[in-house]
Amino acid sequence: MKTHRQYITERIEKKPAFAQDLAEAEREVTIAVELAKLREQRGLSQSQLARMTGMKQPQIARLESGAYMPAFGTLIRILEALKGKLELSPTECRVTCCR
Amino acid sequence: MKTHRQYITERIEKKPAFAQDLAEAEREVTIAVELAKLREQRGLSQSQLARMTGMKQPQIARLESGAYMPAFGTLIRILEALKGKLELSPTECRVTCCR
């Protein structure tokens, strides 16, 4: 399992523009990363999560890439599938297991 | 200051359809109510909050009515202005003061 920092580093290497996006919109990008991280923690592929949420793999990929922010309803669907809890405040954006 | 239950009751009286919406999409509607509640707790009018967030009053009213769910970026802006913290999970949707 990867640490958060490792995860970000890997994404930056894959796509340098990622770091810039990160600086500009910390929490918006974080939600993408946080969701991806939790999915991996749950040992699910994007396709598996897609099926669980009634979506398709490209949509999951798109959300995890940060291309678009998840709509509220979409967020709920994913949190349900992943049994996750989102804590969002002016200073943090975290998605944790709530089992 | 109103309790959560009082707040919901008032809204149901004003607009019977509200109860139906509430039953159908519990968490989606809750976010609208939760944000409105926190705003009032902070003693702000919709216009004041609008100014703080760079929006206009009708948009705040619209969000609080549950007509549309707030986009993620919008949610962040409002939480910042209200110094609020959102906790969202499969079983709860709560916005509290984080001061």
Next chain:
DNA sequence: GGGAAATATAACAGTTATGTTATCGTGCGT
């Protein structure tokens, strides 16, 4: 009652996010 403040709603144009199919690239195992 009257005026001001607060809230609600409509309408319109623009932007963002979804949903989808198709396709491509990569990695891994046989």
Next chain:
DNA sequence: ACGCACGATAACATAACTGTTATATTTCCC
């Protein structure tokens, strides 16, 4: 080499959400 799984991306249509002005209605207070 081939097949499969996984993830990334494009393109398209459409729904959802924003942003706004204008206006109506409600609430509050003197």
